[in-house]
Amino acid sequence: MATHHMFQHQAFWKVVAALLVVCILVQQFGFSESPWPQHVASEFSGDTPKHKPPPSWRWHFDFRRDHNNYGLSDEQCDEAFPELYHEIDRAARQWRGRNITSESLELYGKNEAGVRVMLVDQQLRVLSTKGMHRQDFRQRILAVLHQIQRAITSVSGGVYPFDDMEFTIVVDDFVTLSPERNLALWSFARETANARQSDIWLIPDFNFWSAPPVAGSFSDMQARARAQDSPIADKIQKLLWRGVKWTAPKLRGALIDATAGRPWADVAAMDWRDPGKVVRLEDHCQYAYLVNTEGRSWSSRLLYILNCDSVPILHDMRWTAHYYHLLNGHDAEKANYVPVDREFSDLEAKISDLLDDPSHAQAIADNARQLFRERYTTPAATACYWRRLLRQWSSVAFTPEEYEEVAIDAHGGKRMRGVALEEFL
Template sequence: MVMPILQSPLLWQALSAVLLLCILVQQFSLQPFPIRAKQISSALEHGDEQTIGKDTGAWSYDWARDHDNLNLNVEQCDAAFPELYDEVDRAVQYWGESGRKITSESIELVGGNDGGVRGLIAGQQLRIIQTRGLGRKDFRHRIIAVLQQIQTALNAAQSAGQPLPDVEFTVVVDDKPVVGEKPRALWGFTRAFANPRHDNVWVIPDFHFFGAPPEAEGWSLQQSKSREHDGPLDQKIAKVAWRGVAWTNPEVREPLLNVTEGKPWADVVQMSWDKKDSVIPMASFCKYRYVVNTEGRSWSARMTHLLNCDSLLMVHDVEWIAHYYHLLDTDTNCVRVERDFSDLEEKIKYYNEHLDEAQKIADTAKATFRERYTTPAATACYWRRLLRSWATVAFKPKTTEMTKVKNRLSSTEKLRGIAFEQFIVHDNTKDYPYK
């Protein structure tokens, strides 16, 4: 007699195997990137080496040719920057989970966010719906720089024949986004890893990736100026260099000032714009053998600039994450130091005595960041991936609205907001909608 299929031992063994596989996938695939607050290197020290890039058929990334190419297509972006999009993928996974929806209310500029812009892409045109903080010069610079990056991404997508979907979004341009108690799907330059509410945040390239007036120029030119100081570590100034102010994060910055005071291996100075000798151009940091990053009010864009150098970067444990921080790999492309810098002198002494190791780390950092993942090409690709990914989990925006015709009883349909081109030439010292 033939045994019924549901009683077959082979069937039940197969079903058990499938069930076990599903449990394992659920257990491990939903884990966030294992970077811990105050422990940037914990996962990286035991993880696989990062893939710097891969080929795609007849085309492969060449940094000398492609680093400023803003018009790479999707396939080229994926091949050139395969490890770039962790923060985008994390946000998609978080918002794609059951019960989480991005609505028009989810992107409102709530209280506490004093600088920001609500934008709309409609038919491949960037439009401005609302701004906050244009009266502040620094916020105005940041808003314009972010919008320029998005416009660049739009132009690149059209040039590649791969248009972007209609989306509506809100960018917070202050140092740290305020998300509130209700879930808010805001875009920001950083997120606090240890704050579960910040899982809502979509991390974008900060304004420096376009330009940072008045002290810095366009990003591509900044990278070019840094290359002018390229050279072996044994020919650089044998000191660690830092400039900044302590008040933005005294917990981190005061210990650095204390442990380096009077040390012959340190050129660490608290900066004052009134004292010219306390200020040095960003590219001049590249003259030094060692450079050190310190967090400020939140993340610090300092690290992005320091990675333009071919110096050895010292990184303390971080609490705030930028869009590329998952690529930092201790003793592969940076050197981890304690948050209180208690081991900084020890690390300087060690690498002075092991310059071959230091040179290898510095060379890897240059290849990973300045020549690939922080290039203008990479930034343009990141923006396009983010915009497309956002569209998969966000609401479909309303692109038009009805407005009354002046001196008539009728109404007419028009696009919402103001075109980016019109906004950018306006006297942007007052917020939009203009009153």
């Protein structure tokens, strides 16, 4: 009898326990078909997880969030930088229908430094180099290769892979073209009045990666420039320039002469033996007005000027880089620099106007900062440019031979051309 009651009690408590479990499950899950518990669902807004955008959300470039995002999709690149690709499209039109061959990529003898590269199976391989014995050229070659590698490897999943391709990059200040044949070379700059240089494909220069020891990494430089931000009225009310005279003695000499003894100018040829004449790049941003001068060809100084929040002063330029088409000196509302002639004969009048109208000067500085530092010269923009360049180039260029014949033994053999980037670096 005692045993019978014991089993009755056990059965009763089993029923109670089962009912409790059912109540808990009903409370937790309700009658929803979803397997997710309610405490998880409470982290969502409606049926949409917080970490996912609502259906109506559209991505827009945000400088603070996206400036160092190297892996934007093609659609995001187009949304963020719609006017970036002018030089790529121009070069592609220039070469469409023409025959780019392996000989078109020859590093012509008068070019002092460069690198020939193959992209195969999404991997970079270095085929040949020139000028690596010089530290400055070596640094430029490595900086460009790093840029390309980052652009390729940073893209998110689902992006269509790059076609196999081969290309040659000249890293000297300008390209010397062969008089015998047309060369399809990549370079930092081209001379706009030289019709033959229309064949050149423009790339972001080495400064977009790093320029040690003066500038360091590009991202660090941008951060140091931002730390100097202040209204134009609070900056030093002078025009600043530092540089060597020998790279363009007539042009730079004219600037020095035009500003000699002027109270609104702090202009001097660089002399490393005189510390008083040296101004760090980020300290340029403390000045209200910054003037750019071309050198042997384009001047990388302009990139740093545009990353300050000062007023850029630019003379008529004979060279162009991959982003120069965005410069605007003549639209009253969208002007992002102040134009002067190459002899600087109108410089004093232009500076006087700016000093008399600080609100106008501020508007130009704001336009320059917003367009260049906060958008078109960001590392994100540079990565987008490289990916677009690679795709456009491969649309008009040949498919390279991956292997070369070598005399391994009496039977011959094949090996991959060049060395892997990882081995080269």
